[in-house]
Amino acid sequence: MKLKASEIANAVSANLNGEDIEIDGVSIDSRSLSEGQLFVAINAERDGHEFVDSAIANGCSAVLCERPLEQDVAHIVVDNSELALQELAAHARSNFDGTLVAITGSVGKTSTKDLATATCDALKPTSSNIGSFNNEIGVPLTILNRPDNTEVLITEMGARGIGHIKTLCDYVKPDIGVVTRVAASHTELFGSIEGVQKGKQELAEAISENGTVVLNADDPNVLKMAEATTAKVITYGFNQGDITASNISVNDDLSSEFDVNVFGSTHRVTLGAKGEHMVSNALAAIAVAYAVDPGKIADAISALAEAAPSKWRMETSTNTNGTLIINDAYNANPTSTKAAIDALSNTKATTKVAFLGTMGELGEDEEQMHREVVTYAKDKGVEVHAVASPMYGDVNHLDSQDEAYDIASRYDGDYSVLVKGSRSNGLEALAERLAEI
Numbered sequence: 001m002k003l004k005a006s007e008i009a010n011a012v013s014a015n016l017n018g019e020d021i022e023i024d025g026v027s028i029d030s031r032s033l034s035e036g037q038l039f040v041a042i043n044a045e046r047d048g049h050e051f052v053d054s055a056i057a058n059g060c061s062a063v064l065c066e067r068p069l070e071q072d073v074a075h076i077v078v079d080n081s082e083l084a085l086q087e088l089a090a091h092a093r094s095n096f097d098g099t100l101v102a103i104t105g106s107v108g109k110t111s112t113k114d115l116a117t118a119t120c121d122a123l124k125p126t127s128s129n130i131g132s133f134n135n136e137i138g139v140p141l142t143i144l145n146r147p148d149n150t151e152v153l154i155t156e157m158g159a160r161g162i163g164h165i166k167t168l169c170d171y172v173k174p175d176i177g178v179v180t181r182v183a184a185s186h187t188e189l190f191g192s193i194e195g196v197q198k199g200k201q202e203l204a205e206a207i208s209e210n211g212t213v214v215l216n217a218d219d220p221n222v223l224k225m226a227e228a229t230t231a232k233v234i235t236y237g238f239n240q241g242d243i244t245a246s247n248i249s250v251n252d253d254l255s256s257e258f259d260v261n262v263f264g265s266t267h268r269v270t271l272g273a274k275g276e277h278m279v280s281n282a283l284a285a286i287a288v289a290y291a292v293d294p295g296k297i298a299d300a301i302s303a304l305a306e307a308a309p310s311k312w313r314m315e316t317s318t319n320t321n322g323t324l325i326i327n328d329a330y331n332a333n334p335t336s337t338k339a340a341i342d343a344l345s346n347t348k349a350t351t352k353v354a355f356l357g358t359m360g361e362l363g364e365d366e367e368q369m370h371r372e373v374v375t376y377a378k379d380k381g382v383e384v385h386a387v388a389s390p391m392y393g394d395v396n397h398l399d400s401q402d403e404a405y406d407i408a409s410r411y412d413g414d415y416s417v418l419v420k421g422s423r424s425n426g427l428e429a430l431a432e433r434l435a436e437i
Helices: 005-011 048-057 081-094 109-121 138-144 164-172 193-206 220-228 278-292 294-305 334-345 363-379 401-408 428-435
Strands: 002-004 022-024 038-040 062-065 074-077 099-104 126-128 152-156 176-179 212-216 232-237 243-250 256-262 265-271 315-318 324-327 351-356 382-387 396-398 415-420
Touching: 002 005, 005 022, 005 062, 005 074, 005 081, 038 048, 038 081, 048 062, 062 081, 081 138, 081 164, 099 109, 099 164, 099 193, 099 278, 109 126, 109 152, 109 176, 109 278, 109 294, 138 152, 138 164, 164 193, 176 193, 176 278, 193 212, 193 220, 212 220, 212 278, 220 232, 232 278, 243 278, 256 278, 265 278, 265 294, 278 294, 324 334, 324 428, 334 351, 334 363, 334 382, 334 415, 351 401, 363 382, 382 401, 396 401, 401 428, 415 428
Parallel strands: 038 062, 062 074, 099 152, 099 176, 126 152, 176 212, 212 232, 232 243, 324 415, 351 382, 351 415, 382 396
Antiparallel strands: 002 022, 243 256, 256 265, 315 324
16 A cells, blocks of 8 residues: 555654655565565564665665664654554554454464455455464554555454454454464463463454454354354354355365355355365355355355465475375464364375474473374374474484485375474475475
C-alpha cells in the first residue's frame, strides 16, 4: 500500500526529516527491500541501523529509525522502531475497508492461511502473510504490504505466551477469527495445555458481535471458545459442526477427495494439499470463505484443487531412485508430527522411514513426548531415525544430516521418507538433498 512520508510520521507521532515522498511498502530486511519502500531499522539481535547504507543502495525511499541519520535520505526518528511499526500498522488497518481474517492455533495455521487465501481469492481480491510472518513484526508487515486492491486480508497470529494474541488484536481488529487446534506447542512458554487454550482464546474474545469466529469442533478445547465470544460462530470438523467432511479418499500422491457438507449443502472437494490432516485445514478455509460470501461457496471450494501450502509443509517429490520424499520440515510438535506420520503410513511403499529432528519448546515433559511419537510411529509400521536429537529413546540415532543422507540416498522405490523437525533443526536441507538425487 502507498503512504506519504508525512502520513507515516503523523501516524507514529514523530517528525519527518527530508522530502515528503511517497512510500510503497515496508521492509525490515535491507537485502529483500524493494525500490520505493520504507526501511524500518529494528534494533534486535542485530541493529538494523547498521544496514541503512544497504537499504539505500537497494532503493529505499525513507527510513524509520531510532536515531538521526547522516545519510541523505528521508527519515523519521522514533523512540522504538518496533512499536512504531505496530502504530503504523494500526493506522493502515483503520483505513482498510475490507475484511480482515486472523488465524491462530497450535498446528495448521499456516496451511489454513494458505488454503483460505485460495478459497477467498476465488470470491474477492485476497492477500495474506508471507510464509509464517505471524508475530509482532510479521503481522504489521502483512497489513502494510497488502496490495491496494485487497478486499480480504488474511494474517496468521502466533503466540509464545499469554497476552501476545490480545496485543496483536488490539490494533489488527479482525473481522473473522479462526482457531485450528489447541495442542502441546510452546508449552515451555505457555506452561500447560490450559495456558495454550487461554492464549489462543484471546482471538475469539477479540472478535466483535458483528464478526465471525470459526472453531474446530473436533477439538474440545477449541469448541468451548464459543462461550467466550459474542460473535457469530461457525464450526467445522470431521465428526460434527456446521461444515463437515465425509467419504474421504487419499490418492497415491497424498492429495485427497471428500464430500463437504456446508450448512446442509453437499459438494465434492478435490484437495491438492497433501495428507489427510489437510482436510481439516480445508474445512476451516471453506468456513472462512462462507463467512466472506456464502453465496459463492461453490467457487471457493473449486479453488482448493490447485491450492498448496507454503514451502516445507507436506511437499512431496519422487527422486530418480523412485523414493517418495515428504518434506514437512518447517516445524514440529507432537500433534503435527503424528499427522505427518499418518500421511507417511498412507503411502504405497513397502518400507516407510521417518527422519525426525527435535520438537522444540515442549517444556519439562519433552522427553516423554518425543518417546510417545516413537511409539506412535512404530505402531504405524514406520522406522524412525533421530537426526542430532537425543530425546527419541529406542531408535537409530544419527549425529548429523550427512549421516542421514548417506543412509537415505541408498533407498530405492520401495521406500517412502518423511523429514520433519522444529525450525531450529533446519532439516529442510536434508529433504531437499534427498529430492535432488
